[in-house]
Amino acid sequence: MRNRDKVRYQLFLEPRLAERLEEIAAKPGVARSDILVAALDAWLTRQGSHELDDRFGGRLDRMSLQIGRVGRDVQVLLESLSLFIHQQYCLNAQLPEPDAAARAIGRDRFDRFIAQVGRQMATGAKPLAPASEAAR
Structure with a gap:
């Protein structure tokens, strides 16, 4: 997806989260934006279902x-x-x-x-x- 097809957000991260994000994004080919999108998608998906029921039900x-x-x-x-x-x-x-x-x-x-x-x-x-x- 091209950048002009996306919506831009600004957010504030706690220093410990920012450090962890920088560590993960330091690997070649990994963008902070992609990491945040994946994390937000996983969190929103998990909110719609009961993870424990899915795992252990x-x-x-x-x-x-x-x-x-x-x-x-x-x-x-x-x-x-x-x-x-x-x-x-x-x-x-x-x-x-x-x-x-x-x-x-x-x-x-x-x-x-x-x-x-x-x-x-x-x-x-x-x-x-x-x-x-x-x-x-």
Whole structure:
């Protein structure tokens, strides 16, 4: 672009900024005007967008999804552990010798246990939740 197609401005710079501008402009082929135009353009562009969102938004969204999945997995583990402990200490009587019939009963109980965990996870019921949370 030719100089007559541009608008001239005068501005005042603090001494430290003027020194930095002179250092950068000391390189061959670099004009102070070009440096200031580029800096002003970058600043004005950045004002129209949220730089942090542009830089980290996608990454933060992915991390939020991953944390949600981890939370869901932890909830499944807690539900499973809760039901397992409940069955072990409240529902199951001790078997004297594990024979074929006892193993069959054990497999049946385990299958029912897994089905119950699945039902509770599907309904969103949380037996470990505090009473105030469960009432919601």
